[in-house]
Every structure is written in C-alpha cells, then in structure tokens.
Amino acid sequence: MVAVVLLWVVRQGPLRLTGLVPGLESVGLLTGLLSADLLLLQVFLLARIPWVERAWGHDVLARRHGWLGFVSFALMVAHVIAFGFERLLRDDSTSWAPLWPLFVTASWMLWASVGTLLVVGVTLTSLRAVRRRLRYESWHLLHLYGYLGVGLALPHQILDSSDFSSDLARRYWWSVWGLAAAAVLVFRIGLPLWRSATCRLRVTSVTPEGAGVVSVVLGGRALHRLGTRSGQFFVWRFLDGPGWTRGHPYTISAAPTDDQLRITLQAAGDGGTRAARLRPGTRVLVEGPYGTMTAERRRHPGMLAMAAGVGITPLRALLEDTPYAPGETVLVYRYSSPEHEIFVTEIAALAERRGVRVVHLPGTRRADGSWRPGPTDDDGVDDAQALRDLVPDLAERDIFVCGPPDWTRAVRRAARAAGAGREQIHTEDFAW
Amino acid sequence: MRRLLVWVGVTVVLLVLLVVWQLTVASGRP
Numbered sequence: 001m002v003a004v005v006l007l008w009v010v011r012q013g014p015l016r017l018t019g020l021v022p023g024l025e026s027v028g029l030l031t032g033l034l035s036a037d038l039l040l041l042q043v044f045l046l047a048r049i050p051w052v053e054r055a056w057g058h059d060v061l062a063r064r065h066g067w068l069g070f071v072s073f074a075l076m077v078a079h080v081i082a083f084g085f086e087r088l089l090r091d092d093s094t095s096w097a098p099l100w101p102l103f104v105t106a107s108w109m110l111w112a113s114v115g116t117l118l119v120v121g122v123t124l125t126s127l128r129a130v131r132r133r134l135r136y137e138s139w140h141l142l143h144l145y146g147y148l149g150v151g152l153a154l155p156h157q158i159l160d161s162s163d164f165s166s167d168l169a170r171r172y173w174w175s176v177w178g179l180a181a182a183a184v185l186v187f188r189i190g191l192p193l194w195r196s197a198t199c200r201l202r203v204t205s206v207t208p209e210g211a212g213v214v215s216v217v218l219g220g221r222a223l224h225r226l227g228t229r230s231g232q233f234f235v236w237r238f239l240d241g242p243g244w245t246r247g248h249p250y251t252i253s254a255a256p257t258d259d260q261l262r263i264t265l266q267a268a269g270d271g272g273t274r275a276a277r278l279r280p281g282t283r284v285l286v287e288g289p290y291g292t293m294t295a296e297r298r299r300h301p302g303m304l305a306m307a308a309g310v311g312i313t314p315l316r317a318l319l320e321d322t323p324y325a326p327g328e329t330v331l332v333y334r335y336s337s338p339e340h341e342i343f344v345t346e347i348a349a350l351a352e353r354r355g356v357r358v359v360h361l362p363g364t365r366r367a368d369g370s371w372r373p374g375p376t377d378d379d380g381v382d383d384a385q386a387l388r389d390l391v392p393d394l395a396e397r398d399i400f401v402c403g404p405p406d407w408t409r410a411v412r413r414a415a416r417a418a419g420a421g422r423e424q425i426h427t428e429d430f431a432w
Numbered sequence: 433m434r435r436l437l438v439w440v441g442v443t444v445v446l447l448v449l450l451v452v453w454q455l456t457v458a459s460g461r462p
Contacts, residue, residue: 107458111450141435148443152450245433 004033007169021090028082031075036157038072039119039150040180047183048191048287057292059429066126073123080116112156118149137246137270147184192287199223201261201284203238206276208267209342213310214276215253215264218284226289228256229296230317231400231428234288236263238278246271247287253313253343255321264313264342293428295322298398300424304391306371306411308334308403314428315402316343319350326355330391334361334373334403359390371410383410384417395419401427 008014008030016022045052045065052061084099091098103113124130125142134142158173201220208214228234235247248271253264267276293314303324305315312333319331331351335341341362351358363373370383387394399420401411408427415425 101459105457105459107460108454110453110458114446114450137435141439144439148446242433245436 001034001037003172004037005030008033021086024082024086024089028079028086031082032079032157035072035075035079036153038068038075040176042068042072043147043150043180044183047180048187048290049183050187053290054292057428058290069123069126073119076116076119106160108156108160111152115149115152118145118152122146122149135270188287192285195226196285199226199286201286203278203280203282203284204260205280206278208276209264211340211342212267213264213342214267214272215262216275216278218261218263219259220261221259223256223261224258226256226286228252228261228289229294230255230321231294231314232289232291233314234261234263234286234290236275237285237287238275239283239285240274240278243270243274244285247285248272248275249290250275251291251314252289252317254317256317264310264316266310291428293400293402293426294318297426298322300396300398301325301328302393302397303329304332304394304397304399305329306332306334306399306401306403308371308407309336309340310342311402311404311408312343312347313402315400316346316350318400319354319356324354327357329354330357330359330397332359332361332390334363334371334407336362336364338362365407369406369410371407371414382417383414387411387414388418395421395424397424399425401425405429 008026011029013026013030016026042065045061045068056064083102087093087098087102088096102109104110122143122145125134125139131139154177158170199220199222201218201223204217204219206214206216230252233249233251235249237244237247248265250263250265252261254260254262263275265275266272291314295318301324303319303322305319307315315331319329331347333341333347341360347358350356361373364375366372366374372381372383372386391397394415395418397420399411399415401408401415403411408429412425412427416422
C-alpha cells in the first residue's frame, strides 16, 4: 500500500489535484493503483499459504478477502469513472466518442475492459443475496474468472501506465504479481498434489454413525508429514468418478495417526451422499490441513468444549489427544433428540478414560436464539447465567465451540457475558 | 470436470481473441 501511494506521489499525483482534468487523472491513477494492490492482497490472503492460514485461520482470511473485494471493487469503479470523465472533459466532447479508444481500441485497453467486466461479475455473484441462489460449485467456478480478470488487467497497468515508466517500479510490480501467481500455483495446486501423491490416501471403510451421519476412515502412509492436528479440516476430493473435481471441507473426527485419518459427516447434500457411498480403495486428493481451532490456541489448563449436532466432530478429536488432567475438561453436547446423538460409545469411553465431565443437552432449537435446548422458550433464565450455572469457572478455561453459525454466535455471546475473554473463545466458521 | 473444461475452454478462446485484437487493431497509449 505504501509502495503504490509512493509511486503516485513520485509521479506528482498530489500536485495534479489542483486542476479538474489533471485532478481526475490523478484520482484515476491512485484509485487504480490501490484497487490493483488490494486485488493482489486478496489473492495472497486465499493462496492457502500455510503460515498465513496458521496465523489467522481460514474463516478470518475468507472474511477479509470478501471485505477487501468490495473495497477494491469500489476503487476500481472510481478508477474507470475518473478516467472516463477525464477523457470526456479533456477532449471537450459532447458525445461519448472519446470513450471508445479509451476502453476498446487503445493498446491493452480491451484486455483491461474485459478483465474489469469479469471482476464486476465475480463481485456481483459474491453479494450475499446472489450467492445464496447459486450452487457452491457454480459460484466457485465463476469466482475463478476473478483470476482471469485480474490477469487481463495487468498489461494495461504495466505496459501503458505512466506510473510504471521507471524500470524499478515496473520490476517491482511484475515481481509482486509474479509472487502472487507463484503462491497460488504452489500452495493451491502444487502442494496439495504433492501431498496427496506422497501420502497415498485411500478410503479404508465407511461406517454409519446413526442419524444420517457417516464416518469415513482413510488410510495412507507417513501422514505425520501433513502436520495435522486435532480440530483441523481438509478439503477432500474422492476420485470415484465424474464430479470428483468438487472439493468438500470435512473436519477430522479422531486424533490423526501416522497411517490413518477419520472424517465424520452428514450424509446429505451433494458431497455427503456421495461420501456415504464411497467404496474402500477409492483414492483421495486432499488440500490442507486448514483451521486454527487446535490445542495450540490453548492458554489455560481447563477446557470447555461446546458442540451442537455434527459440530461434535472436531471437538471429539480435540478431546482425544489434547493434554489435560482428569476433571479439567467439560464437554457440553447439544443435539435435537437422543436419536441424533453420535459417537455415543466413544464419548462415554473418553469420559471414562480421560475424566471428561459430559453434559448432554438434547432438545429442539429455540426460537429466541438461545444456545440452550427447547422446547421452552421463556423460562426466565438468562443465557449467560445458564452457562455459568453449568460451568462456574468458565472464565478460567479455554472454550472451544463448534456448531451451526447461529448457535456458535449464541454461545459466544453467553460466554462473553458470563465473563470469558475474547481470546479464550475458539471457534471456526466453515466459510468455504 | 466438464464445468472445469468449459472454464478452461472459455479462457483459452478469450485469450486468443484478445491477442488477435492486440496484434491487429489495438493502437498506442490510451
């Protein structure tokens, strides 16, 4: 950001702000530079660079990527409008004719215009209202046109823009864009392919857990090289026929070993029904591990794990291999009815072996947005107080929460109100 | 897979058309 503003200052951008036409040109240049810079940052944020993922967590990165996307889009629109008006005023034109060479026939400008349209398309399809109507896979493929759009806009920035007339500036800009492209190729494509090839993951078995949930066990070799920790997830692609290109994020549900991983998922939706029908021996491509809801985040000896529904999966793994003494950990497990409880024997065994206090909370979802089970809506008990009654020393514990987003938010609110600090509460949205 | 191939196809066609445009029609600085 500093570099591009410097570039603008060096090109006497601020001095030109005094007149209308040079001012528009100057604003156009600055907004264009900032927009391109933010686009670059967006690419870096989701390039799956391992240490970036570890530092912020995928959900935070995805949110920032989205936010930056809209800011950079606004700047890009400003850039186009500023240059459009600058051209019309400079030529003192009463018609739109000067815009034709600007956006179409000038060198590299059709590339930039097509790139802009692609970025506009990607941004519009990312608006929440539009995105909800699209299948995730369709949206994702449309989103890939963003890379193309960004790439098409690059020549007009470097080859024609006066900002890059100096050798140093040009070299800098090519280098950062080259690095971004390399990061995407290495970390989004190369590394997952390499890991999948060396670990040779295959489906070993598929076991129903009840309530429409299945566990898939995967065998491989030297899995320690993946550096997987309990609480993390991978994006899985099962090579079982057409449609294998669609990846699905599933959390591991048992502590990882050197030759085995296990995932547990709802056998519903496109990926779930497919996974439930997997045959032993099917080869698997993995991207990951991702996620920061791991024991590394812990700051306290005591833990409170709060799970709802299939959100029990990462917490079940976490409770298995995280260090804690008997009596130091509480698991609060919400599910809609006893038939929807999964890992019944495994959780009982964990409670027995590791001294976990398990609190079962079966019951329907409440209309008032409480984290507690229904059907009673108004029982006069405060959400935070109810949590404090359950775990009086929650302010001295690390709190791991996994469940549907609304429920997770309700738990977070209650825990904060009950005295837990922000840094104590560990959650992860599946914002994939 | 089919969708991905469509994506690659659209990208290649677009790039070819743009290269042709740049080499034949496009002129000088904007």
